[in-house]
Amino acid sequence: MHRVDESPNAWIHFLDAIPATVREAVLAILHQSGLRTSPMPADAQGYGLVVLGAVDDRVLEQIRLACRRAVVLVLVVAPCRLSAAEAWSLLRAGAADVMRWAPLPADAAQVGARLSRLRTVQALVDSPRVRDVLVGDSPAWRALVRQVVELAVFSRGPVLITGESGTGKELIARLIHDLDRRADKGSMVIVDCTTITPELSGSEFFGHERGAFTGAMNPREGAFALAHRGTLFLDEIGELPPPLQAQLLRVVQEGKYKRVGSNAWQQTEFRLVSATHRDLDAGVADGSFRADLYYRIAGSICRTPRLAERKEDVLELAAHFQAGFDDGDGGEGFDEPVRQYLKARDYPGNVRELRRVVSWLCHRHAGGGPVTIGDVPEDERPAGTESSRDALQLCFERAARDAIDLGLGLKEIGQTATDCAIRLAIEREQGNLHRAALRLGVTDRALQLRRAQQRPLH
Numbered sequence: 001m002h003r004v005d006e007s008p009n010a011w012i013h014f015l016d017a018i019p020a021t022v023r024e025a026v027l028a029i030l031h032q033s034g035l036r037t038s039p040m041p042a043d044a045q046g047y048g049l050v051v052l053g054a055v056d057d058r059v060l061e062q063i064r065l066a067c068r069r070a071v072v073l074v075l076v077v078a079p080c081r082l083s084a085a086e087a088w089s090l091l092r093a094g095a096a097d098v099m100r101w102a103p104l105p106a107d108a109a110q111v112g113a114r115l116s117r118l119r120t121v122q123a124l125v126d127s128p129r130v131r132d133v134l135v136g137d138s139p140a141w142r143a144l145v146r147q148v149v150e151l152a153v154f155s156r157g158p159v160l161i162t163g164e165s166g167t168g169k170e171l172i173a174r175l176i177h178d179l180d181r182r183a184d185k186g187s188m189v190i191v192d193c194t195t196i197t198p199e200l201s202g203s204e205f206f207g208h209e210r211g212a213f214t215g216a217m218n219p220r221e222g223a224f225a226l227a228h229r230g231t232l233f234l235d236e237i238g239e240l241p242p243p244l245q246a247q248l249l250r251v252v253q254e255g256k257y258k259r260v261g262s263n264a265w266q267q268t269e270f271r272l273v274s275a276t277h278r279d280l281d282a283g284v285a286d287g288s289f290r291a292d293l294y295y296r297i298a299g300s301i302c303r304t305p306r307l308a309e310r311k312e313d314v315l316e317l318a319a320h321f322q323a324g325f326d327d328g329d330g331g332e333g334f335d336e337p338v339r340q341y342l343k344a345r346d347y348p349g350n351v352r353e354l355r356r357v358v359s360w361l362c363h364r365h366a367g368g369g370p371v372t373i374g375d376v377p378e379d380e381r382p383a384g385t386e387s388s389r390d391a392l393q394l395c396f397e398r399a400a401r402d403a404i405d406l407g408l409g410l411k412e413i414g415q416t417a418t419d420c421a422i423r424l425a426i427e428r429e430q431g432n433l434h435r436a437a438l439r440l441g442v443t444d445r446a447l448q449l450r451r452a453q454q455r456p457l458h
């Protein structure tokens with residue numbers, strides 16, 4: 001009999017089609033394995049098992065509901081022949097994992113092990129140690145944090161973090177190091193690859209012996225030695241020119257390197273975390289980034305979302321930054337128009353830009369109480385942006401009056417407004433038509449058709 005280690009408990013829910021005999025068999029095996037179960041509570045939270053025998057739209061909806069507040073493992077029992085597409089749809093509905101189940105005692109141990117892994121990860125994700133650092137509650141952000149925590153705690157392989165500037169890549173690298181549980185943990189060493197020149201790279205990365213080159217008065221340890229038993233963070237690795245990429249291959253793979261001016265091999269062991277805002281797949285395709293290095297640094301890939309993809313987090317992040325700036329006069333919370341302004345504003349610089357915005361709001365604010373609309377600097381005030389419906393209405397009114405005075409008809413006014421919105425959305429998304437379509441709430445195809453119908457500007 002396989003017994004689970006920590007006698008985890010979870011609620012369990014059987015969907016309609018499961019016969020009573022199977023239910024009893026499942027419960028008996030789980031209990032024999034040391035896993036304690038209780039019926040699913042009305043507002044399911046915590047950890048749960050949903051046992052099902054078929055996947056259809058109704059089942060997916062039930063999974064979606066069950067997963068709203070709980071971490072759910074789906075067990076699919078025979079004779080259901082779960083297809084790969086069905087398994088993915090269960091995952092997309094929110095399941096933490098999907099297991100086909102005989103049910104046999106050995107499988108019960110697997111269920112227990114998975115539950116205890118999910119529990120460890122979730123407990124960390126919800127802990128102040130993580131929540132107070134990687135702020136945000138949007139689904140996109142929570143999914144990333146869960147991935148990061150699991151990688152940090154249960155693996156020591158290389159991690160590549162990709163994402164636009166200001167999205168929290170360095171913060172994630174620091175958390176990975178912080179969560180490393182080894183007893184004799186070394187330091188975190190950060191190398192900004194944009195500052196590494198071919199002349200300096202050898203010494204920076206590998207260190208040098210005394211007299212290795214002119215000016216090398218004393219021996220020096222390089223980044224790989226300093227990161228021994230710790231974490232080496234190679235920031236902006238996409239900026240490293242190909243000859244320098246080649247230098248890193250062996251040490252990244254085997255942990256072996258030679259100091260400049262020495263013939264002796266040194267051994268080091270570290271967790272490699274790299275970050276880039278570049279698309280390294282494209283770099284590999286066009287030859288600017290070495291494929292062999294790419295596969296060595298990208299053991300796992302974490303992609304940080306743009307702030308525009310997690311607008312739900314803006315106010316929580318703003319409150320976090322405000323608390324950090326609080327020197328007594330920075331305000332307590334934000335007045336409603338300011339909240340609307342913060343939510344509606346664009347942040348091309350992502351979270352870093354939001355931090356800057358909150359910083360000037362707090363600096364302009366005086367006298368406690370919530371930050372008010374007058375604290376928004378003049379040149380930052382929304383002139384007819386969606387942050388103020390009234391201002392927007394006024395702008396439209398002005399433009400419509402001018403159009404009517406010019407003798408334009410309704411069709412032409414509507415078309416001009418649409419053309420203008422399309423042009424601006426494409427500009428805002430730096431020419432990315434897919435993102436522009438998302439921003440305007442239309443399909444890619446609808447955007448293309450509209451563009452094809454656009455009249456040239458006079």
Ligand SMILES: Nc1ncnc2c1ncn2[C@@H]1O[C@H](COP(=O)(O)OP(=O)(O)OP(=O)(O)O)[C@@H](O)[C@H]1O
Nearest residue numbers: 133134135136164165166167168169170171351352
């Ligand atoms: N989820 C978050 N919670 C709290 N602060 C965040 C979050 N994401 C980013 N920040 C803050 O935003 C700023 C930029 O973050 P960070 O330096 O980690 O971004 P980055 O992606 O590494 O940027 P770059 O590519 O420009 O180096 C920092 O002040 C950081 O504290």
